[in-house]
Amino acid sequence: MDLLVVGAGEMGRWFARTLDDHLDDPPAVAFTDVDSAVARAAAEELNGRAVAPDTDERFDLVCVAVPIPVTADTIETHASKASVAICDLAGVMAQPVAAMAEHAPDCERVSFHPLFAPANAPGNVPLVADQAGPVTDRVRAALAAAGNDLFETTPAxxxxxxxxxxxxxxxxxxxxxxxxxxxxxxxxxxxxxxxxxxxxxxxxxxxxxxxxxxxxxxxxxxxxxxxxxxxxxxxxxxxxxxxxxxxxxxxxxx
Missing domain, CATH: 1.10.3660 (6-phosphogluconate dehydrogenase C-terminal fold)
Structure with a gap:
């Protein structure tokens, strides 16, 4: 699985690290960020690679891990890079779920909200599985294997x-x-x-x-x-x- 993490901060790194540690076949990870130095640092830390925000590559899974105010716009910008699945880690769900449905209608789509800072993991992770499938099921299994308590909810x-x-x-x-x-x-x-x-x-x-x-x-x-x-x-x-x-x-x- 090829993974693109959009937003190379602590939460994006936590997501990539969790999948790397708890999937039998870890993904090949790429990071992109508005700060290219942050993307390069994340790639070096996790043995991945950094790509430019305007890359035309496509990935099996795109994970959007950016601040709440820019999550919906970031999904719009990067949804076309997802060939199979897209997810987000924002602290709000209504807008990301709607944005993923609009801009990646043919992809698996799941919104996750880890209710903790990465340093305090594992913990509770509510999720909205708007369109589940094999890739996002693997993500859910990896998060659960890391000790997180996942449960389904609705955006409202x-x-x-x-x-x-x-x-x-x-x-x-x-x-x-x-x-x-x-x-x-x-x-x-x-x-x-x-x-x-x-x-x-x-x-x-x-x-x-x-x-x-x-x-x-x-x-x-x-x-x-x-x-x-x-x-x-x-x-x-x-x-x-x-x-x-x-x-x-x-x-x-x-």
Whole structure:
């Protein structure tokens, strides 16, 4: 299998490495990137090759691993290079799924969203198999063999979930970081220490990634509104809000 990874950053490299490690017949990998130096570095790291973005070569599988805002346009640009299958690794699904259906209608098409940074793999990987087939089935098998938990979803279900698990969660953690004051370790509680750990994890990434998520999904404003409501609440209202939060965190108790 010939594989073209469009976007030679960490996630694109993770995808190529996972297939190389967990397929009996590893693919011949090519990387392309708007930054040719990044493509060359990825190719050197993974014993592949770098190709120009405007190459007219065709590949059995094209994997698009670029930032959310440019995923749909990148699919449009590179879909013609896929002879059998195309997939993406974006954090949003509605637009990539639609773009692949429009620009690669005769190909196998699967949208994957690894819910982790490559350094934290393996983990959960929701997917939309818009048009499954032998090549994408091999990809799914390789990802599963690497220890990832793959499950099928729909673009609407996925994108709605991301409003909470990404946009709202990240906004809440970063807002805490902006409001918090440095304190000696001896004053930490189990809850505060856990929240500081989460803050460290979020701020250990790239600001652009989190900005893209806030732009792609609604939800951050809901966190700000809820915080203002809590801050302004009298005791009775606070208890009502507390109970509301409790019900949401323990839905099986109802």
């Amino acid at each position: 279900e996925h994108d709605a979930a991301m409003e909470t698990v990404q946009a709202r969660v990240h906004a809440a953690i970063l807002a805490f970081g902006l409001a918090a004051e440095p304190i000696p370790e001896r004053f930490q509680t189990p809850i505060s220490a856990g929240l500081f750990d989460l803050l460290e994890g979020v701020t250990g990434g790239e600001a652009r990634v989190y900005a893209d998520i806030q732009t792609a999904f609604e939800g951050g404003a809901d966190v700000a509104e809820a915080a203002q409501e809590l801050a302004a609440a009298d005791e009775e209202t606070f208890e009502q809000l507390y109970e509301q939060a409790t019900r949401r965190s323990h839905p099986d108790d109802e």
